[in-house]
Amino acid sequence: xxxxxxxxxxxxSLDDRDAAxxxxxxGGEPVGLWHDxxxxxxxxxxxxxxxxxxxxxxxxxxxxxxxxxxDTVKAAAAQGMPVLGVCNGFQVLCESHLLPGAxxxxxxxxxxNRPARLRVExxxxxxxxLYQPGSEVVFPAKHGEGRYVADxxxxxxxxxxxxxxxxxxxxxxxxxxxxxxxTNEAGNVVGLMPHPEHAVDELTGPSTDGLGIVAxxxxxxxxxxxxxxVSR
Amino acid sequence: xxxxxxxxMLKSEILDPQGEAVLGAxxxxxVNDVSSVRIGKRVEIEFDENxxxxxxxxxxxxxxxxxxxxxxxFSLSIEGA
Numbered sequence: 001x002x003x004x005x006x007x008x009x010x011x012x013s014l015d016d017r018d019a020a021x022x023x024x025x026x027g028g029e030p031v032g033l034w035h036d037x038x039x040x041x042x043x044x045x046x047x048x049x050x051x052x053x054x055x056x057x058x059x060x061x062x063x064x065x066x067x068x069x070x071d072t073v074k075a076a077a078a079q080g081m082p083v084l085g086v087c088n089g090f091q092v093l094c095e096s097h098l099l100p101g102a103x104x105x106x107x108x109x110x111x112x113n114r115p116a117r118l119r120v121e122x123x124x125x126x127x128x129x130l131y132q133p134g135s136e137v138v139f140p141a142k143h144g145e146g147r148y149v150a151d152x153x154x155x156x157x158x159x160x161x162x163x164x165x166x167x168x169x170x171x172x173x174x175x176x177x178x179x180x181x182x183t184n185e186a187g188n189v190v191g192l193m194p195h196p197e198h199a200v201d202e203l204t205g206p207s208t209d210g211l212g213i214v215a216x217x218x219x220x221x222x223x224x225x226x227x228x229x230v231s232r
Numbered sequence: 233x234x235x236x237x238x239x240x241m242l243k244s245e246i247l248d249p250q251g252e253a254v255l256g257a258x259x260x261x262x263v264n265d266v267s268s269v270r271i272g273k274r275v276e277i278e279f280d281e282n283x284x285x286x287x288x289x290x291x292x293x294x295x296x297x298x299x300x301x302x303x304x305x306f307s308l309s310i311e312g313a
Contacts, residue, residue: 058298066297095300101302106249107249108249109253149302
């Protein structure tokens with residue numbers, strides 16, 4: 001039986017259907033989760049998609065943090081369940097303190113919508129274990145508030161412990177140290193601004209590099225690859 | 233009835249591109265002697281008639297929701313408590 005990946009829909013989510021499609025194309029079984037679901041319905045991993053949850057009221061991700069589903073996601077993440085946040089999902093993970101730092105207005109104030117070249121910095125996460133560290137991928141980026149910020153001590157800690165997962169090769173938003181994605185200490189929670197779920201089909205995306213994200217978590221869940229170094 | 237005003241500002245070390253954009257527009261107004269503009273949020277909260285612990289509750293609201301302590305700081309002022 002293929003692994004079940006929950007895709008959360010908040011009011012204002014946009015990319016939940018693409019996320020579900022990416023899960024399916026990579027060989028997983030997508031399971032729709034609603035923002036006020038208190039139960040995760042026996043999913044093996046959770047994908048928080050992009051969009052504008054709760055209309056980005058107050059700050060991106062600030063209201064979603066208090067949704068029912070996030071209480072459950074937080075508890076599951078603490079037990080090692082793989083959780084991925086893309087774009088608004090990344091913002092929700094930062095607001096929920098599952099990942100360090102914050103995402104603020106792009107330095108140039110413009111909405112940026114174009115493919116982003118990224119370097120995969122580590123394969124020691126549940127969501128990147130099938131990538132070669134140092135390899136380049138292209139995922140579409142589309143955001144107005146994607147500038148990653150954290151204080152210097154936090155950034156140093158992330159760098160020292162291999163917790164920067166993706167770095168921009170052409171920084172599109174002014175993110176500190178070109179950071180596009182980070183992970184938690186255990187490596188099961190990953191957030192990034194660019195969209196791997198839009199890079200799963202030659203017809204509609206700039207590459208198919210994004211398939212490796214879901215493929216990685218499926219491999220992680222079935223133990224198909226060596227998972228030492230990532231807590232389950 | 234207690235009325236609480238919360239001011240939320242980006243921390244000084246965080247670049248505020250909106251403030252920079254406003255600063256850049258000032259010479260067009262003929263104003264040339266401004267060195268910095270920072271933009272924040274003002275939030276006005278009105279508590280119920282018999283609300284208790286207004287300051288404590290306001291602090292919880294500001295600290296856990298209105299401001300993200302990673303990037304923002306806040307100040308509270310309470311009127312008519």
